[in-house]
Amino acid sequence: xxxxxxxxxxxxxxxxxxxxxxxxxxxxxxxxxxxKAIKLSADIAMASARNGTTCxxxxxxxxxxxxxxDKILVQHILGTESERxxxxxxxxxxxxxxxxxxxKVLRRSYGSIRRAKKSNxxxxxxxxxxxxxxxxxxxxKRTLLLKSLVPGGEFxxxxxxxxxxxxxxxSLRAQVDVMRSLANASELNNKN
Numbered sequence: 001x002x003x004x005x006x007x008x009x010x011x012x013x014x015x016x017x018x019x020x021x022x023x024x025x026x027x028x029x030x031x032x033x034x035x036k037a038i039k040l041s042a043d044i045a046m047a048s049a050r051n052g053t054t055c056x057x058x059x060x061x062x063x064x065x066x067x068x069x070d071k072i073l074v075q076h077i078l079g080t081e082s083e084r085x086x087x088x089x090x091x092x093x094x095x096x097x098x099x100x101x102x103x104k105v106l107r108r109s110y111g112s113i114r115r116a117k118k119s120n121x122x123x124x125x126x127x128x129x130x131x132x133x134x135x136x137x138x139x140x141k142r143t144l145l146l147k148s149l150v151p152g153g154e155f156x157x158x159x160x161x162x163x164x165x166x167x168x169x170x171s172l173r174a175q176v177d178v179m180r181s182l183a184n185a186s187e188l189n190n191k192n
Contacts, residue, residue: 011042011171014048017076018040022037040064040070044060044077046175056150057171059151063151143158146161146165150168153165
């Protein structure tokens with residue numbers, strides 16, 4: 001993993017380039033369009049800083065590339081690496097289906113172990129069975145929530161989801177730090 005300072009520098013460079021490109025494409029923007037430009041540029045810059053090595057970064061690029069105008073911005077920000085990333089993006093759902101299929105095969109092969117565990121659970125007290133089912137339901141609910149929060153999370157298994165979430169959090173933190181530093185510098189500049 002890259003150092004946080006190099007990640008922040010790469011993000012800032014790409015983000016500023018994206019804002020500049022978006023500003024040159026549209027001279028007059030409403031507040032809503034400015035907000036969209038800032039968010040889109042930040043998302044693409046963050047994905048670009050990760051070089052498409054993560055599922056969430058490829059999902060961000062894919063989501064931004066759905067709109068034709070945004071696709072032009074994505075290509076400008078990413079430059080030569082946009083073609084490489086777009087190829088990786090098109091493979092994303094296919095890779096996840098392979099994981100799901102292999103999971104199903106594993107479930108079938110471990111069916112006898114599960115049946116043995118279920119018979120042990122059936123012999124346990126009712127409170128323990130209730131606690132286990134509540135815990136499983138909570139884990140399932142929280143996993144679904146996490147999958148909805150992380151870009152591309154719906155295509156990930158649980159282990160990949162945790163790894164991607166941790167990486168996504170680190171990237172978001174770097175993004176917030178850069179934006180906060182920029183806001184503080186702007187505030188200091190306005191006071192002087």
